[in-house]
Amino acid sequence: YEQARVQRAAVVLKEFLAERGRQFATVTPEVRQIPPSSVEVNLRVDEGAKVKVGKIEILGNKAFGDRAVRRAMANSRPIGIPKSIFLESLFSKTFDSTKLEEDKDRIRMFYSQRGYFLARATEHTVTMRDTPPGRIWWFPPMIWKKTKPGKKADITVTMEEGRLYRLGKINFTGVKQFKTLDVFAPGLFKMDTGDIFSTEKLGKGLQELSKLYGNFGFIDAVAEPDFDPRPDGTIDLTLNIDEGERFFVRRIDFEGNNTTRDKVIRRELLLDEGDVYNTRLWELSILRLNQLGYFEALKEEEAAQMTRDTRNNTIDITLKVKERGRNSVSLNGGVSGIAGSFIGFGYATNNFLGLGETLSLDAQLGDRVRNVTFGFTEPYFLDRPMQLGFTVYTQRFNFDQAREVSLFSGRNLIPLYESLGRENLLNYVTNGVGATVFWSYPLRRSFARISLTYGIDRQNVRTLNSATNDQFQFSNFLNFDGPNQLTGIITSRVVPSYQYNTIDHPITPSRGKSIFASVSVAGGPLGGNVNTIEPTLSFTYFRPGLKRGHVIGMRLLGRMIAGYGGRTAPPFNRVFMGGENDVRGFEIWSILPAVYIPSEGVTEVLNDDGSARLQPVIIDGERQNVIATQRIPIYQFIPTGGDTQGLANFEYRIPIVGPVVLAGFFDAGTNRISLPNQLRLNPGRVAELNFNHPGAAFENQSQVIRATQQIRTSTGLELQIMMPVVNAPFRLYWAYNPTIVRDFFQPPLAADPSLFPNQATMLRAAQQFARPSSWFERRSMFRFTISRTF
Secondary structure (H helix, E strand, C coil): CCCCHHHHHHHHHHHHHHCCCCCEEEEEEEEECCCCCCCEEEEEECCCCCCCEEEEEEEECCCCCCCHHHHHHCCCCCCCCCCCCCCCCCCCCEHHHHHHHHHHHHHEEEECCCCCCCCCCEEEEEEEECCCCEEECCCCCEEEEECCEEEEEEEEEECCCCCCEEEEEEEEEEECCCHHHHHHHHHHCCCCCCEECCHHHHHHHHHHHHHHHHHHCCCCCCCEEEEECCCCCEEEEEEEEEECCEEEEEEEEECCCCCHHHHHHCCCCCCCCCCCCCHHHHHHHHHHHHHHEECCCHHHHHHHHEEECCCCCEEEEEEECCEECCCCEEEEEEEEEEEEEHHHHHEEEEECCCCCCCEEEEEEEEEEEEEEEEEEEEECCCCCCCCEEEEEEEEEEEEEEEHHHHHHHHCCCHHHHHCCHHHHHHEEEEEEEEEEEEEEEEEECCCCCEEEEEEEEEEEEECCCCCHHHHHHHHHHHCCCCCCCCCCCCEEEEEEEEEEEECCCCCCCCCCCEEEEEEEEEHEEEEEECCEEEEEEEEEEEEEEEEEECCEEEEEEEEECEEECCCCCCHHHCCCEECCCCCCCCCCCCEEEEEEEEEEEEECCEEECCCCCCEEEEEECCCCCCCEEEEEEEEEECCCCEEEEEEEEEEEEEEECCCCCEEEEEEEEEEEEECCCCCECCHHHHHHHHHHHHCCCCCCCEEEEEHHHEEEEEEEEEEEEEEECEEEEEEEEEEEEEECCCCCCCCCCCCHHHHCCHHHHHHHHHHCCCCHHHCCCCCCCEEEEEECCC
């Protein structure tokens, strides 16, 4: 037992409490003898009142206001929303006298970064005052809770600002590698003669100077600044540089790549053994490796162990990687008395056999659906940086009206429909088969690639009875112009594209940008019966957020589609928006324009008193009275896809713990019909309508409802949880939609009142075909999904 050690423990405990706002805490050692030769030591603690920071007053400041100076005091300033003026001082921080000197140093740095090189906080005073007990709202259980009396520490800081300094001359000493280093000075330090002298710019400039030397192998180059403040308000800066020696790369080794072959990593490195070490090329090499997505994100300062040999001026690099889950396997199946049986299998890898190849196989085989897709990509064809790949697929869907209605209703209605006779049901089989081949090549020493893709697919419908065949023929005749599914839709397209991509990781990006431009051309000399041109332009950008680990992301996307050669874009190729991939707060594919197209309807003919008019007909040789009807021209309301898409997405991602990220987002998008002449009806249908109703004078053009084309916006919060098995985040989000469409649309008038025999018949027709169409979009949305918006 030593009395001094007990007292020292008491002092340490008091200091610990003082750092947490308990400056008035007392620690009393109590020692009790325990016979024959032991003692019991108790430290009795009275925490006292907790001290919070009160008012902060700045004296002697003229160049900057009190609010700006207080913002520099990170340890003492109130907690709130930065630079929000009214919400900056929401909660007081705990007072810690030991950290007040750190805040004074931060004030000095704040001034020196803005040209006041000799500014300093000369002295400070702290005044303690008591605060009465209060009340706070406690949740749960939602009650007012009393608080204990406390203390506030009012801080007064006195400033000596000095004068504002500007940069004079920049001199370099010890320079041997560069003959004209002073030429680079304005670009390195972002300051020129006469500019306000900033120590912040100086610090960043010294880092850039070190990187400049590192690009030539001088990795130990050090620059020591020497300042000479002059009476005329300028500062002459002298940089004393110790360049050190030029280093060469002797050896590059890898650790942690248990599956990935060494050559897959080595071919992404821009440095080779025997080369002069280059800091810039090593940074780009780390970025290229991160873009592969094979490994956990590599950090430049932590990813490699560099061992110097100062005698031979060589460096050994050991790159340490941690491989991500590269394989994804799924197996599912089931048996149903209504839907029949099915089995599904899926396999995907982004690093097949450790060679960097991508392989995917997905199959679903059953009574209703049979889909098989196979894809393969070789990133280095013939050991050259040339990417080559292909995808082939086949799909078959067996539509049975009795079965589909039973699945939708949850009841077995197959016997009921079978009783109607199979010749009277809508039964058909859709078949599709296609293939895609793509090639891409990087532009020399850049992150840009040019690509060329060719794809061909054929889709057709095989009807299983005459009633279904008539239905498809009639539907194609009634609706928009385009190829007929019964005869087969063949699309042959070529897509040249350009992409510039510096995003650091494909799954968890944190910085970089991507520019993508493509033009898809289908038909014409390529064959097929679909002629379309579809240009697309996309820009994606990521950068660090306001705090370490936060990420700001944004995307801009524009797209347009049009037919050519006398043909229009098929309805299924038009633009549909809404859902988790673009504007998150709306239903999937619910953002689309609506139009009115020419059509005809059948209405009952009434007498003047409103009763049904009867007319005699001969049925099965007998005279019967039936209700008289009349065909009239109308405009039919139809939602359809657009031809022009504009989209903007913004996210602010905040890591919570482990793979969990909270993101605030804002989406805005529009889906428009910019080319109304591309939305035409079947010419035979228009001719028939005008023959039956010459007074309507229908044109082969739809009437666009402009209100459905307005911009939709959505904002909200999204919880993202990265799932390593599928290498994609599980997303749970809530969205609020500031701009929505809620309206009733009145159809145009096609029938002249003179067509009707009386007013009663006209009113009946108006009730049937002139009623406003409602368009009602939800104000908020709650949804979960697996994928990323961008």
